[in-house]
Each structure stands twice: as structure tokens, then as C-alpha cells.
Amino acid sequence: MALIMPHYQEQGQEVTLFEHAFRRQLPVLLKGPTGCGKTRFVEHMAAKLGRPLYTVACHDDLSAADLVGRHLIGDGETYWNDGPLTRAVREGAICYLDEVVEARKDTTVILHPLSDNRRILPIERTGETLHALPEFMLVVSYNPGYQNLLKGMKPSTRQRFVALRFDYPKPELEARIVAQETCVDDKLATQLVALANALRVLKEHDLEESASTRLLVYTATLIQDGFEPLAACRAALVEPLTDDSETVEALMEVVKTFFA
Amino acid sequence: MEEWVGKVWHKWVTHSVNYDYPQARVNLDEMRKTLGIVLRALSGDASLQIRQSVDVASDAPRSLMQRIAGTGLKTSAAWRDADSLNLPDSIAIFPQRELNREMYLWLTVLGSEEGSSVAAYGIRASSQSHHQRLLSAWRSLHPEATELPLNLIPPPNNPPSTIPVSLASPPPEAFPDSKPTATSSKRQRAERTDMPDGKSGLLMFRLESLFSWTEYTPVDRTTDNDDNDDAARAAEDMDVITVARDRKASSQKIKLDLDLPNAEYDDIPQGEGIPLPEWDYRKQRLLSNHCRLQVMLPRGAEALALPTHLQASAHKLRRRFEALQPRREWRNHQQDGAELDTDSYILHLTERQRGKVDMPMVYRDCREHGRDLSCLLLADFSMSTDSWVSNTSRVVDVVRDALILFAESLSATRDRFALYGFSSLNRQNVRFYQLKKFTERYDAQVRGRIMATQPGYYTRMGAAIRHATQLLEAEPSQQKLLLLLTDGKPNDLDIYEGRYGLEDTRMALQEARRKGLKPFCVTIDDKAEDYLPRLFGKNGWVLLKKAKKLPQKLPQLYALLTGR
Numbered sequence: 001m002a003l004i005m006p007h008y009q010e011q012g013q014e015v016t017l018f019e020h021a022f023r024r025q026l027p028v029l030l031k032g033p034t035g036c037g038k039t040r041f042v043e044h045m046a047a048k049l050g051r052p053l054y055t056v057a058c059h060d061d062l063s064a065a066d067l068v069g070r071h072l073i074g075d076g077e078t079y080w081n082d083g084p085l086t087r088a089v090r091e092g093a094i095c096y097l098d099e100v101v102e103a104r105k106d107t108t109v110i111l112h113p114l115s116d117n118r119r120i121l122p123i124e125r126t127g128e129t130l131h132a133l134p135e136f137m138l139v140v141s142y143n144p145g146y147q148n149l150l151k152g153m154k155p156s157t158r159q160r161f162v163a164l165r166f167d168y169p170k171p172e173l174e175a176r177i178v179a180q181e182t183c184v185d186d187k188l189a190t191q192l193v194a195l196a197n198a199l200r201v202l203k204e205h206d207l208e209e210s211a212s213t214r215l216l217v218y219t220a221t222l223i224q225d226g227f228e229p230l231a232a233c234r235a236a237l238v239e240p241l242t243d244d245s246e247t248v249e250a251l252m253e254v255v256k257t258f259f260a
Numbered sequence: 261m262e263e264w265v266g267k268v269w270h271k272w273v274t275h276s277v278n279y280d281y282p283q284a285r286v287n288l289d290e291m292r293k294t295l296g297i298v299l300r301a302l303s304g305d306a307s308l309q310i311r312q313s314v315d316v317a318s319d320a321p322r323s324l325m326q327r328i329a330g331t332g333l334k335t336s337a338a339w340r341d342a343d344s345l346n347l348p349d350s351i352a353i354f355p356q357r358e359l360n361r362e363m364y365l366w367l368t369v370l371g372s373e374e375g376s377s378v379a380a381y382g383i384r385a386s387s388q389s390h391h392q393r394l395l396s397a398w399r400s401l402h403p404e405a406t407e408l409p410l411n412l413i414p415p416p417n418n419p420p421s422t423i424p425v426s427l428a429s430p431p432p433e434a435f436p437d438s439k440p441t442a443t444s445s446k447r448q449r450a451e452r453t454d455m456p457d458g459k460s461g462l463l464m465f466r467l468e469s470l471f472s473w474t475e476y477t478p479v480d481r482t483t484d485n486d487d488n489d490d491a492a493r494a495a496e497d498m499d500v501i502t503v504a505r506d507r508k509a510s511s512q513k514i515k516l517d518l519d520l521p522n523a524e525y526d527d528i529p530q531g532e533g534i535p536l537p538e539w540d541y542r543k544q545r546l547l548s549n550h551c552r553l554q555v556m557l558p559r560g561a562e563a564l565a566l567p568t569h570l571q572a573s574a575h576k577l578r579r580r581f582e583a584l585q586p587r588r589e590w591r592n593h594q595q596d597g598a599e600l601d602t603d604s605y606i607l608h609l610t611e612r613q614r615g616k617v618d619m620p621m622v623y624r625d626c627r628e629h630g631r632d633l634s635c636l637l638l639a640d641f642s643m644s645t646d647s648w649v650s651n652t653s654r655v656v657d658v659v660r661d662a663l664i665l666f667a668e669s670l671s672a673t674r675d676r677f678a679l680y681g682f683s684s685l686n687r688q689n690v691r692f693y694q695l696k697k698f699t700e701r702y703d704a705q706v707r708g709r710i711m712a713t714q715p716g717y718y719t720r721m722g723a724a725i726r727h728a729t730q731l732l733e734a735e736p737s738q739q740k741l742l743l744l745l746t747d748g749k750p751n752d753l754d755i756y757e758g759r760y761g762l763e764d765t766r767m768a769l770q771e772a773r774r775k776g777l778k779p780f781c782v783t784i785d786d787k788a789e790d791y792l793p794r795l796f797g798k799n800g801w802v803l804l805k806k807a808k809k810l811p812q813k814l815p816q817l818y819a820l821l822t823g824r
Contacts, residue, residue, distance in 0.1 A: 071610045078610045198301040205306050206297050250297035257386040
């Protein structure tokens with residue numbers, strides 16, 4: 001599993017911090033906009049530390065049972081099946097809960113005893129209480145940009161984590177990332193990043209979302225694969241950002257300035 | 261007869277020297293959104309705006325016919341200044357719409373070059389290729405021409421050369437005080453310029469902070485003065501300004517203005533006044549029964565169809581919100597139901613193996629999954645909403661439109677909602693306009709009430725919030741949202757000004773939160789940063805920089821806030 005280490009370009013001290021947190025058994029919270037590399041960072045760190053990684057993409061129907069596990073039916077009887085969190089606790093793996101605020105409220109109940117110094121996971125259905133191995137690590141992420149009154153990370157939960165803020169990388173770094181991910185030449189990568197930064201200025205005023213590094217990588221991949229640049233930008237950079245056709249046309253005018 | 265001949269002559273002669281192509285005319289208004297996005301993206305400055313420029317005096321030699329016709333004195337112009345790009349209100353110099361559009365685009369690209377942080381890439385190249393296309397098209401129409409007829413010029417009133425004019429157009433030599441002469445364009449000029457926020461705010465003194473001059477809310481009402489035709493109104497304004505300078509006289513005038521109207525004309529009170537407490541921060545205690553709040557129905561409300569200018573947006577929003585109606589959803593772990601819930605059944609078997617005998621909850625059933633949410637929208641109808649946000653609408657018009665679109669959107673979902681407005685005149689007269697109760701249907705009657713609610717008086721926010729809290733508290737829903745729509749700080753005639761008002765509002769909000777409500781504030785006051793975070797928390801409010809956008813934004817915001 002840890003054979004291929006996914007590429008990750010460090011922006012600050014996040015790698016070192018993560019290593020320290022891992023050594024001292026501290027849970028980590030990653031926050032940042034969508035598509036800026038949070039998931040990639042965790043994959044990279046898991047490979048670097050040589051631990052298996054269990055990633056759970058949280059959604060609004062994800063319950064505690066989905067994390068902890070449930071009974072399954074077998075040959076005339078039932079047996080217990082560990083959920084991803086339980087498996088990580090038993091194996092001393094890294095468990096990564098992506099967009100944790102999306103999950104149902106009952107999940108916080110199991111996260112609390114795991115994220116403080118008790119590091120235990122009580123499994124109600126089997127009556128077991130697991131003590132996490134020293135290598136177990138809990139990592140959660142969320143996007144604070146979505147302003148939702150009814151959902152949001154409770155301060156009492158947030159305070160249990162060491163927090164790391166992510167943002168889109170600086171232009172030179174981002175260009176390097178795009179080039180590395182897609183094998184496009186540096187000039188095109190720089191051009192795409194400049195375009196993305198032009199579009200990011202529009203956030204909140206004209207657009208609700210910023211162009212993410214992920215979208216840039218998609219665009220570069222299409223271009224690298226021989227797709228025409230303008231059409232690639234439209235498909236992978238402009239259309240994903242807005243549904244309003246007038247805004248799309250306006251953004252395309254901006255794109256044309258960069259790819260005339 | 262003479263007049264008639266003159267008109268015909270004028271029409272013919274001006275037409276004969278008019279080189280425009282009206283059928284290919286492109287208006288700034290249809291391009292504004294596109295150009296704005298291009299300008300902001302390319303310049304890297306999110307605050308830049310597209311504005312309409314005024315014509316400037318032309319120094320170009322005029323043809324004989326132009327001299328005869330008396331035209332060609334002024335030309336349309338485009339320039340960039342610190343916070344905006346000014347473009348002519350229409351372009352029709354080419355016979356093809358495409359080229360006229362491109363002319364706008366080229367000017368915008370050129371205009372975003374100045375001070376651009378992302379300029380490194382392609383902007384120059386792009387503007388040059390636009391320019392080449394345009395120039396060759398122009399030359400094919402006017403073989404003798406060397407340059408395009410329109411280019412960026414230095415901003416009028418500034419010495420030339422503040423803007424690098426990248427092309428060799430002869431910049432008009434001087435505009436120091438090129439006041440356009442024609443009456444029609446003079447009028448235009450007056451309308452288009454930014455309203456100065458200086459002395460024109462005088463009028464507001466009498467309305468907002470009469471007894472306390474410590475906090476002065478500058479609200480521009482300059483547009484009132486623009487319309488010279490309306491002599492009566494001008495006279496009225498003059499009157500006010502004169503008396504305002506004379507303290508004694510002004511107070512008399514003001515008193516007249518602010519007296520509550522005769523009961524016959526006033527809004528219709530509903531029931532007895534409701535006593536409400538108020539927080540006095542100096543004494544650090546709640547003064548019970550300090551305020552009296554009167555629920556009222558606006559007078560003269562008639563059932564009203566949806567205003568035509570809102571129909572398109574309302575339709576769009578309704579469709580969007582209909583998609584968000586509660587779905588039918590499977591619920592597991594039920595005592596009774598349509599299907600077997602395998603997961604629960606297995607759990608039940610396991611438990612039984614372990615010797616635990618429970619009531620078998622092993623079915624699943626399809627039920628409507630409601631969102632158990634109530635929202636009360638409380639809108640500020642104080643006098644300050646009587647100020648103008650644009651040439652055609654006041655804050656209160658925008659607020660009314662917003663209320664209607666909000667109601668349209670929410671009635672398409674099944675969330676429970678209520679609409680109220682408020683204003684106040686001292687602690688004994690907090691006016692609480694009942695526009696739509698939770699139990700009422702949203703219909704033509706409600707729209708009539710929204711449109712009939714008049715702005716007036718002051719903003720005693722605390723009392724209004726406390727009553728809204730009471731109403732929300734009585735709601736059976738799990739989640740309760742209190743949305744406050746305002747254009748400024750809390751204030752009133754008495755001590756409810758500055759810190760006192762803020763502290764009371766803050767306390768009222770804390771009480772609301774303790775009762776499980778989620779308060780959120782939408783404001784159009786650009787100084788809100790100074791006080792709203794303290795009242796609503798860092799993430800508990802939002803500022804809409806463009807008040808005009810409020811009607812469209814409010815339903816979107818609701819969707820965002822409630823996770824739709």
C-alpha cells in the first residue's frame with residue numbers, strides 16, 4: 001500500500017507538523033477550500049509514515065454505525081463486521097474523515113473519546129471497548145467557506161484537534177504542481193495558474209467558488225491529451241464554476257485573453 | 261409652422277451627418293455584466309466597476325455638414341480612473357453588432373491593464389489583436405482613417421498622461437472643465453455621477469439623530485434635488501435646508517415631521533401593546549416593561565398581484581426551491597412498515613442470540629421527511645430606508661422586493677416562515693408590522709401588506725428582536741432561524757443611540773440564542789463591520805455591497821444558510 005508515494009508539494013510546515021502530531025498522538029483537523037490538496041496531503045503523509053489509510057467521505061446520511069461497524073448475516077448466524085474507523089483503531093492506521101461536518105450528529109459521540117487522551121472506541125453493539133494503538137491517528141477535514149447555520153463544526157469538537165489551514169498555493173508553487181501532475185510544459189502551467197488567479201479575484205463578487213487546483217489539473221490534463229486549450233478551459237475550468245450562461249461567456253472572454 | 265420646419269430641418273441635417281449604425285447598436289447595459297467580470301478578472305482588483313461615461317468636448321475638426329448641423333461638438337469617451345472604467349452608454353460605430361461588442365471588450369481589456377497584478381500574461385497581446393481586427397474593420401469603412409474613433413483617454417478633470425494611452429490616438433488636448441452644454445446631456449451628467457456624501461446628508465439630521473449629534477448617519481438624498489422640473493419639491497427641500505441651519509426653527513419643523521400620524525391615517529393596531537423589557541448596560545440589568553410594542557397591519561393594504569418586474573425572478577426562484585421540497589424518505593428501524601429492514605433484523609437476531617429480548621424493530625417505512633425549520637424574517641422599515649440606492653429605487657423598495665421574492669421562494673418549499681417589519685418612535689411606540697404570520701398563507705393579501713408598509717421613524721432593534729423571539733419560540737419546529745434585514749445601526753430618539761442601543765440589541769440576541777434560535781443578519785450598511793460582529797458573531801451576518809442585489813441574493817442566502 002505504501003509503495004507509491006503520491007506527490008505532494010509542501011507549502012509551509014504542514015509535513016513536519018503532521019509528523020510531530022503523529023508521534024505525539026494528536027488528532028489533526030485540516031481546513032481549506034475545495035480542491036486545494038487536503039486529501040492528497042493525507043495520502044502523502046500516510047505513505048510517508050508507512051501507515052495504512054482509511055478514507056471516509058462523509059455525507060449527511062453517514063451514521064456512527066457506518067464508521068464503527070455492524071452485524072452481518074452469515075451462514076445461519078450473524079457476525080460482526082468492523083467499520084473503517086474500528087479497523088483503523090485496531091490496526092494502528094490513519095483514519096481520514098473528509099468533510100466531517102456533513103456526517104450525522106451521532107458520529108461526534110464516537111469521535112470525542114477517540115480524539116482526546118483516552119483514545120478509546122467503545123462499541124456499543126458488541127459491548128467492546130477498544131484502546132487505539134499508538135500508531136492510530138484521526139484526521140478530519142472540513143471547508144469553513146460554506147456558511148451553513150444549521151451545520152457547522154461545533155467549537156467543542158473543533159477544540160480537540162490540532163488545526164492546519166490550507167489554501168491555494170502561491171503561483172510559482174501551483175504552476176510546479178500542475179506541471180508535475182500532468183506533464184504539461186512550464187509555460188502552459190504558468191499560464192493556467194495566472195488564469196486561475198484572475199478568476200479567483202471574482203470570488204464572492206461574481207462567483208461563489210474559486211477555481212481550484214484540482215480544476216487546473218483537469219484542464220491541463222485535457223490540454224496535454226491534445227484537446228484544444230480554449231475548449232478545455234471552458235469544460236474543465238469555467239463551466240464547473242457557474243451555471244449562469246452570461247457569466248460563462250464573460251469568463252470565457254477572460255480565458256481568451258490568456259489563450260488567444 | 262416655423263417650429264415644425266425647424267424640427268424637420270434639424271432631423272434631416274443631423275441624420276445626414278450621423279455616421280452611426282443604429283441597427284447594430286450595442287448598449288452598455290447589455291454588456292455590463294460581461295465587461296465587469298473581464299475587468300475585475302484581468303485587473304486583479306475585485307472592487308472595480310463599469311460605469312457609464314459622459315460625452316466630452318471634441319477637438320477633432322468638424323466637417324462642413326457637421327458644422328451646419330451643429331453636431332460633432334462632443335464625442336463619446338472612455339477612461340479609467342481609480343475605482344472604475346467609464347465606457348460610453350452605447351456603441352454603434354460599426355455596422356455589425358459583433359464588432360461593436362468587440363469594441364467594448366477591447367476598451368475593457370485596455371482599461372484593465374493599468375495597475376494590473378496579473379497583467380503578465382497576454383493582456384497586451386490580446387488587446388493588440390482586438391485592436392488590429394477593429395482597426396482593419398474601421399479602415400474598410402473609412403479608408404482615410406488612421407486610428408479608431410474611440411480610445412481610452414485620461415480621465416476628465418485630470419491632467420493628461422495619468423493613463424498610459426497605448427495607442428497613438430491624439431488625446432483630446434484639454435478637458436479641464438469641459439462641462440457639456442446641451443441640456444439633455446447635462447441632465448445625464450448629473451444623474452450619472454456619484455452622489456457626493458458630503459453636505460447632502462443634512463436632510464438626514466432631522467430624521468435620524470435629532471437629539472444626539474454624536475452619531476451622524478450620512479444618507480444621500482441628493483437625487484431629490486436633481487429634478488429641477490419639480491419646483492414644488494425643490495422648494496420643499498430648500499425650505500428644509502434653511503430651517504435646518506436655524507436650530508430653533510428646525511426643531512419646530514422636525515417636530516411636525518415626526519409626530520405620529522392621526523389614528524385615522526395611521527396603520528391599524530392589532531390588539532393591545534405588548535410590554536417588553538430592555539437592557540440597560542450602565543445599570544447592567546434588564547428594565548422590565550420598559551418598551552411597548554404595538555403589532556400593526558399596514559393601512560391601505562390591498563390584495564396585489566406579483567409585480568411584473570419580479571415575475572421572471574420569482575418564477576426562476578420558485579422552480580429552484582421546488583426542487584428542494586422535502587422528499588419521501590425511507591426510515592429504518594421501525595416497529596411497523598412496508599418492508600423488512602435487513603440491518604435491524606440482523607441486529608435483532610444477534611441480540612436474541614445474546615439472550616436479549618426486545619420489541620422487534622425490524623421494518624422500514626417510507627415517510628415524508630420534513631425539515632422541521634421555522635424562519636422569521638424581520639425587516640427594518642425605519643426612515644433611513646427611505647434613502648435612495650439608485651436613480652429609480654429607494655432602500656425600502658429593494659427591501660419590499662426582497663420580502664416578496666423571499667416569500668415566493670419559501671412558499672415553494674414547505675419551510676414555515678413569517679414576515680414582519682419594524683420601526684420605532686421612542687420606547688413606548690415600537691411598531692411591529694405584521695406582514696405574514698406563521699399560520700397565514702402567503703397570498704395577494706400578504707403582498708399588498710408588504711407594498712403598503714411605509715418607512716418611517718427609527719430602529720429600536722432590541723424590542724423588535726425580543727418580540728420576534730417570542731413568536732419563534734412558540735413555533736413547534738426543531739430549528740428556528742431569525743433573519744434580520746437592516747440598513748444600519750440600532751437607534752431611536754432617546755438614549756437608544758450608540759452604545760446603549762448596541763448593548764440592548766446584543767442582549768436581545770443573546771436571549772434569542774439561549775432559547776435555541778439562530779439569529780442571522782443581512783445588512784447593506786458598509787460600516788457594519790464595526791458593530792455587527794459583536795452583535796451577531798463573526799459568521800452571523802453578511803454585508804451586501806450592492807443593495808440592488810438584495811432581492812435576488814436573499815433567497816440564495818437562505819438556501820445557503822439552511823443547507824439547501
